[in-house]
Amino acid sequence: MATVELTFSALPAHVRTARLVATAIARRTGVEESLLDEVRLAVGEACSRAVEAHRAHCPGEPIRIELKDDSGRFEVTVSDQAPSDEIKQEQPLDLGMLSDSFMSGFGIAVIAGLADDVEVFPSPKGMRIRMSWPAATNGHLR
Amino acid sequence: MDLKLDHRTEDRLTIVEVEGEIDVYTAPRLRELLIDLVNKGNFHLLVNMEKVDFLDSTGLGVLVGGLKRVRAHDGSLELVCTQERILKIFRITGLTKVFGIYASVDEAKEAHGKDK
Numbered sequence: 001m002a003t004v005e006l007t008f009s010a011l012p013a014h015v016r017t018a019r020l021v022a023t024a025i026a027r028r029t030g031v032e033e034s035l036l037d038e039v040r041l042a043v044g045e046a047c048s049r050a051v052e053a054h055r056a057h058c059p060g061e062p063i064r065i066e067l068k069d070d071s072g073r074f075e076v077t078v079s080d081q082a083p084s085d086e087i088k089q090e091q092p093l094d095l096g097m098l099s100d101s102f103m104s105g106f107g108i109a110v111i112a113g114l115a116d117d118v119e120v121f122p123s124p125k126g127m128r129i130r131m132s133w134p135a136a137t138n139g140h141l142r
Numbered sequence: 143m144d145l146k147l148d149h150r151t152e153d154r155l156t157i158v159e160v161e162g163e164i165d166v167y168t169a170p171r172l173r174e175l176l177i178d179l180v181n182k183g184n185f186h187l188l189v190n191m192e193k194v195d196f197l198d199s200t201g202l203g204v205l206v207g208g209l210k211r212v213r214a215h216d217g218s219l220e221l222v223c224t225q226e227r228i229l230k231i232f233r234i235t236g237l238t239k240v241f242g243i244y245a246s247v248d249e250a251k252e253a254h255g256k257d258k
Contacts, residue, residue, distance in 0.1 A: 016167060040196070045199055048198060048199070107199045
């Protein structure tokens, strides 16, 4: 099982870099071209959420991404260190309730709509979002 | 790719041309432009997304914020978008029901003209 790890400081500018790295490794792992946009968007959402959470709670701490080629699946785990012991429940869309920065809960909803398989582990010590997509068994991340 | 923004007014419709990536890093610039346009009395906005390579929920939040601002003045914020990868995020989030989405600037202008 090969793993690539990336840590970055909680700056919005680094989210694009994380997206690019994840997409490049997904391609190399054998994820279908048609799924790469979904990987790029889902990883971007997870990293954006983490950056916003760190900027609010612990701006000096790094965010960590782990990318794995695991038995025919490309798995990405984004871990932050900002307290997140509750996730806002999904609510019916009401424009009056939405604000410019409503992306926190919305981002996770977007990830759930994009990734083939998603698990969210909130905790007082940080949130971990694990997502995966099918990859060719003869991928090259070895 | 960075974000390029431009705008022009035709009749009573302000067309905002967006090119590049709208994400957590670049979205604040789009937010500032939309706020500035509304503050200057432009309440009917058409955002052309045809050259947008990437849009995330931060960008969606900015568009929703813009929509709320123009609606406060009985205005409108509509979109031009035919790219499937961009439309997909609007569908996932249910925002296709919130925004008018057109296939071209001309089509949007025509619809806007009928509404006047």
